[in-house]
Amino acid sequence: MTQQQTNGHSKDSDILVDVRNIKMYFPVRSGLFIQKKIADIKAVDDVSFTIHRGETLGLVGESGCGKTTTGRCVLQLYRPTAGEVIFEGRDLTKMKTAEVRKFRRNMQLIFQDPYSSLDPRQNCASIIGEPLVIHKMTKSKQEYRERVAELLTVVGLNPNMGYRFPHEFSGGQRQRIGVARALAVNPSLIVCDEPVSALDVSIQAQVINLLEDLQEQFNLTYLFIAHDLSVVRHISDRIAVMYLGHIMEVADRTELYANPLHPYTKALLSAVPIPDPVIEAQRERIILTGDVPSPLRPPSGCVFHTRCPIAIDECKGGVPPLKDMGNGHQVACIRV
Secondary structure, eight states, X not given: OOXXXXXXXXXXXXXXXXXXXXXXXXXXXXXXXXXXXXXXXXXXXXXXXXXXXXXXXXXXXXXXXXXHHHHHHHTTXXXXXEEEEEETTEEGGGSOHHHHHHHGGGEEEEOSOTTTSSOTTSOHHHHHHHHHHHTTOOSSHHHHHHHHHHHHHHTTOOXXXXXXXXXXXXXXXXXXXXXXXXXXXXXXXXXXXXXXXTSOHHHHHHHHHHHHHHHHHHTOEEEEEESOHXXXXXXXXXXXXXXXXXXXXXXXXXXHHHXXXXXXXXXXXHTSOOSOHHHHHHSOOXXXXXXXXXXXXXXXXXXXXXXXXXXXXXXXXXXXXXXXXXXXXXXOOTTO
């Protein structure tokens, strides 16, 4: 991590991605022939954050909170219902689909499941080389083959493996193929959608270390989506905590773990096991009551108030904005 990343970012010119108030609502319809919209699933509701060049922003939260949807909105795989996604100074939401396709060369995605994200009918070399063909990045077959071999080497695979098919690889090797495919077009931003959650713990460490090495080698910027807080702490520079489509807290990774301010962040961190049995026995465990509300009918005001141990009546009034608590630490809670 660079000195600049350690001390925080102050220059706007350093911002690669600026997400402003994005919303992603999925309509729910009823009727067989004449379908009428009856409600909206508010998967992402007024989310804002920035990602600086060369940094990793971790996006954490429990399943169904809108992390993956947020990542896909950034990439414009989902066109947001409202809001702006400023990438390298241009608003992607205002672009036509053809323009976005050309621009997408600079943004790539590493999928969660290495088993279903690779075409079983294509060999490894074809999977990695497909982006090169689509974006016309090689001028001859020889250059194409050399580039594919180079990408395989970069992610720690033998170039001779290019003629094998996905079923001939282990889960960790498949995810390396997915990483190589994302790197093929020299992107500046990679959205990592829970890239290690389907892998064994020992393999997770290898893939995380690979991603860190590649970031340093190619000056990559990551939006790292995960629900494993220990993995996020290891790889991220800053962390954003998400709950039911809203950002609850954003802070530097060290600050967030040392001084969590939002009740939801505290509950999440208290659930992370500590390998020391003495400390584990002494620390306070925060157990949240009730179930996660439906995004179809989210609670009024702060969406966390139905499960919050310190909630008061004012929490039901309005959605709390992200307040700056100093040193880039932001929290959306009126009780802090």
